[in-house]
Amino acid sequence: MTGPLDSASDQNRPPSFRLPHALRGAAPLLALLALAAIVGVAGWLGYRLSYDTALARQAERGQVQLRLYAQALESELAHYDYVPSLLTLDQNISALLARPGDPARVAKANEYLSALNTRAGTRVVYVLDAHGKVLATSNWQRPDSYLGEDLSFRPYFQSAIDGQLGRFYGVGTTRSESGYYLSAPLGNRDKPAGVAVVKIGLEPLENRWQGADSQMLLADENGVVILASDPSWKLAALRTIAPETRDRLARSLQYNRAPLPQLPLATVRVLGNGSDALVRLRQGPPMLAQNAALPGTDWQLTLLSNTSQARVAALNSAALAGVLTAFVLLLAAAWNVRRRIVGERLAARAALEAANSELERKVAERTADLSSANQRLQAEVAERIRTEAVLRQAQDGLLQAGKLAAVGQMSTGIAHELNQPLAALRTISGNTCKFMDRGDYATVRANLDTIIGLVERMGRITGALKSFARKGGNGKRSAVLAEAVDNALFLLDTRVEAAHPDLQRDIDPSLAVACDPNRLEQVLVNLIGNALDAVAGRAAPVISLHTSVTGDMVHLTVRDNGQGLSEEAFSRLFEPFFTTKPAGEGLGLGLTLSAGILNENGGSLSATNHPDGGACFTLVLPLARQDVTHAG
Numbered sequence: 001m002t003g004p005l006d007s008a009s010d011q012n013r014p015p016s017f018r019l020p021h022a023l024r025g026a027a028p029l030l031a032l033l034a035l036a037a038i039v040g041v042a043g044w045l046g047y048r049l050s051y052d053t054a055l056a057r058q059a060e061r062g063q064v065q066l067r068l069y070a071q072a073l074e075s076e077l078a079h080y081d082y083v084p085s086l087l088t089l090d091q092n093i094s095a096l097l098a099r100p101g102d103p104a105r106v107a108k109a110n111e112y113l114s115a116l117n118t119r120a121g122t123r124v125v126y127v128l129d130a131h132g133k134v135l136a137t138s139n140w141q142r143p144d145s146y147l148g149e150d151l152s153f154r155p156y157f158q159s160a161i162d163g164q165l166g167r168f169y170g171v172g173t174t175r176s177e178s179g180y181y182l183s184a185p186l187g188n189r190d191k192p193a194g195v196a197v198v199k200i201g202l203e204p205l206e207n208r209w210q211g212a213d214s215q216m217l218l219a220d221e222n223g224v225v226i227l228a229s230d231p232s233w234k235l236a237a238l239r240t241i242a243p244e245t246r247d248r249l250a251r252s253l254q255y256n257r258a259p260l261p262q263l264p265l266a267t268v269r270v271l272g273n274g275s276d277a278l279v280r281l282r283q284g285p286p287m288l289a290q291n292a293a294l295p296g297t298d299w300q301l302t303l304l305s306n307t308s309q310a311r312v313a314a315l316n317s318a319a320l321a322g323v324l325t326a327f328v329l330l331l332a333a334a335w336n337v338r339r340r341i342v343g344e345r346l347a348a349r350a351a352l353e354a355a356n357s358e359l360e361r362k363v364a365e366r367t368a369d370l371s372s373a374n375q376r377l378q379a380e381v382a383e384r385i386r387t388e389a390v391l392r393q394a395q396d397g398l399l400q401a402g403k404l405a406a407v408g409q410m411s412t413g414i415a416h417e418l419n420q421p422l423a424a425l426r427t428i429s430g431n432t433c434k435f436m437d438r439g440d441y442a443t444v445r446a447n448l449d450t451i452i453g454l455v456e457r458m459g460r461i462t463g464a465l466k467s468f469a470r471k472g473g474n475g476k477r478s479a480v481l482a483e484a485v486d487n488a489l490f491l492l493d494t495r496v497e498a499a500h501p502d503l504q505r506d507i508d509p510s511l512a513v514a515c516d517p518n519r520l521e522q523v524l525v526n527l528i529g530n531a532l533d534a535v536a537g538r539a540a541p542v543i544s545l546h547t548s549v550t551g552d553m554v555h556l557t558v559r560d561n562g563q564g565l566s567e568e569a570f571s572r573l574f575e576p577f578f579t580t581k582p583a584g585e586g587l588g589l590g591l592t593l594s595a596g597i598l599n600e601n602g603g604s605l606s607a608t609n610h611p612d613g614g615a616c617f618t619l620v621l622p623l624a625r626q627d628v629t630h631a632g
Contacts (some may be wrong), residue, residue: 035329039322046321050315052271055288058305059276060214062214062290066303069216070292073205073301077180080200084165084184087196089391093127095138097186097193100135109136110147120198123179126185127194132157135194143157153252154199156183163189166197167297169226171256177201178226178235185358202227214305215287222249224260232413236263238302265289272276279309285311478624479517481556482509485545488524495532501541501560508547512624513554515601520621523597526590527558534562534615542614552623553603561614573607 019236087093096102096109117125117138124146126137132152139145151157156166166183179199185192209216209229218227223239235258241249268278268286279289281304288305432447448579485507489496496503513520528543535541542561547554565573576592595605603621610616 001122005170009544010539020591027072035326038329039325042325043318045321047314047318050317051311054313055276055278055307057269058273058288058307058309059290062276062303062305063292065472066097066290066301067290068305070211070294070301073218073350074295076202076205077200080122080182080198080333083116083122083125083198084182084196086116087127088184088313092180093186093194093196095134096127097129100129100342102139103216109215110140113138114140123177123199123201125196125198128157128197129153130161130195132161151197154181155252156181157195157255159183160195160197161192162183163192167614168254169299170252170254171258196424214303217302217304218294219300219302222254223253224255225263233263236261238263238265270515279304348467355583380480477516478514479520480509481511481520481547481554482507484520487521488528490523491521492528492532495529499532499536499541501532501535501543504544504546506544507556508549511549513545513601513603513621514624515597515603517623519601521598522621523594524558527619530590530617531558531560531562534560538562549623554621554623556619556621557616558619559610559614559616561612564609564613565615570607574605 003361028289028551090112092105092108092112099105113125113127122138124137126139126146127135128151129135132150132154134146134149134151137146140147154168154170156168159166159168163185168179168181168183169178171178179201182198182200184196185194186196187193205227209227214229216227216229217225217233219238220226222245223237223241225233225236225238228234235255237260240262241260246260249260250257250287264282267281267289268280270277276288276290278286280286286307288303288307290303290305292301292303293299295299342538428447428450432444433449435441435443435447474593484504489503528545531543535543536563540561544557546557546559548557549555574592574595589603598605598619598621601621603619605620606618608616608618
């Protein structure tokens with residue numbers, strides 16, 4: 001209520017809660033601004049807490065993944081450690097070091113190194129003398145062979161000549177191919193007679209990294225990327241390279257004068273553990289960077305993980321925190337409103353009592369209206385009962401119309417069946433008179449027997465047609481399935497003779513179903529008639545009727561080898577007046593009425609397309625009780 005009640009509420013409000021008149025108009029705006037500020041702070045705190053928590057969980061998963069990558073890389077490198085030391089045991093290498101200038105020993109050493117390189121799967125294997133000159137190499141047959149080159153400037157040679165095992169990554173000066181070099185001294189470690197070197201290609205590892213979700217890179221002791229899931233990062237520096245370091249690398253040709261540009265990887269924020277950080281590549285999204293040292297080397301493996309899922313989770317948490325905060329604030333506002341409403345209810349009680357009397361008057365009026373409406377409703381119920389009776393009569397008429405439509409379709413064939421005996425009767429009766437005049441009573445008797453047979457055939461045709469056309473409900477609630485099929489085929493005999501299909505019957509003559517025989521024949525005439533339409537004009541038409549029993553239900557399948565049912569036909573198969581036949585050849589009621597007859601008797605009708613072609617209609621009815629009355 002407004003007006004006087006609001007004025008009374010304002011008068012009863014304590015003076016300490018009154019706002020200056022100039023601020024009363026701005027109070028709702030200030031409240032909304034304060035609410036938005038509180039919700040924004042809650043959302044920011046929820047985002048930061050959820051983001052840090054998600055990053056911590058992602059960092060734990062990343063450490064496990066990083067250790068797996070490091071172990072795989074370490075295992076791949078250790079796989080070739082035996083190759084340089086293996087050369088110290090070979091007689092061809094020992095003989096070559098003893099007489100470096102002997103061409104025969106050089107040729108044997110080259111062939112041995114080539115075979116060893118093929119078996120080990122390395123890129124190249126070669127032997128240097130104590131001065132760094134290549135004496136023999138596995139690629140001696142290639143135009144860019146290392147044979148005769150001076151590689152004394154390479155760090156791996158310096159390590160091996162000092163009696164240590166050399167480990168070195170570099171770019172080849174001959175073919176500019178990068179690789180991992182393993183070296184070992186040959187002969188006495190204190191004074192080696194030569195150095196054995198193996199070059200390994202690390203591209204298989206790099207190819208496996210490219211299929212992963214995260215980005216991987218491996219940097220050597222100089223901070224230069226030597227392997228990366230992104231090929232464009234290769235031979236880029238992770239940090240600024242001092243001028244003196246660049247001079248040293250240029251002299252050693254470790255990277256074959258590559259420009260070594262710095263990778264634009266900027267640190268956004270260092271995480272709480274101090275070892276992980278959020279980084280950004282150019283203007284891309286932030287990524288979680290995690291590092292691990294490769295055991296036995298000065299190399300560092302870096303894993304860059306996408307943080308989009310963590311940001312999405314953080315945004316969801318921020319939204320949830322904001323919604324919860326807004327909900328709490330709205331609850332507080334609702335409590336304040338409720339407190340005011342309690343005061344207003346006291347003032348509204350008097351008005352409620354005055355309205356109560358008015359309500360009672362309206363209730364009396366409404367009661368009178370309801371009584372009148374109840375009388376109208378009873379009249380509508382009686383009318384609905386009459387309508388249902390009329391509808392049932394119309395349904396029975398529709399079933400009879402379906403029968404008559406089938407009779408109309410069979411009329412041409414039945415007329416043909418009757419015309420043949422009538423023509424024969426006319427001819428035979430005329431001949432009989434002539435034979436009687438001649439006194440040939442034996443021929444007269446034979447003609448009379450023929451006339452009797454023709455009359456009986458015409459009687460069977462008209463009797464079957466009369467039985468099919470009459471209305472159902474003759475009191476019989478069971479029918480022998482084989483007899484019903486025989487009657488249906490007899491009615492369709494003319495169409496069967498015209499189509500001349502291969503009629504395959506597999507029907508148990510003892511099966512009886514719970515259905516009126518006349519209505520069962522109507523269903524069978526529809527199904528077999530549709531099958532005859534489907535195989536009309538085919539070179540080898542086939543119609544198959546097969547029965548089976550499952551529990552207390554009998555299944556009769558009528559299958560043809562026609563074109564089958566289309567998608568549209570499946571979707572509208574049991575709709576009234578839907579037919580795929582040409583205009584004037586069907587009402588579209590056959591399947592609808594058949595399904596209704598079977599449903600009334602506790603059965604069903606379904607359709608499928610056979611895998612070998614054609615349509616299959618399956619009729620299902622309950623088994624009849626033992627006291628079956630055979631259809632005549």
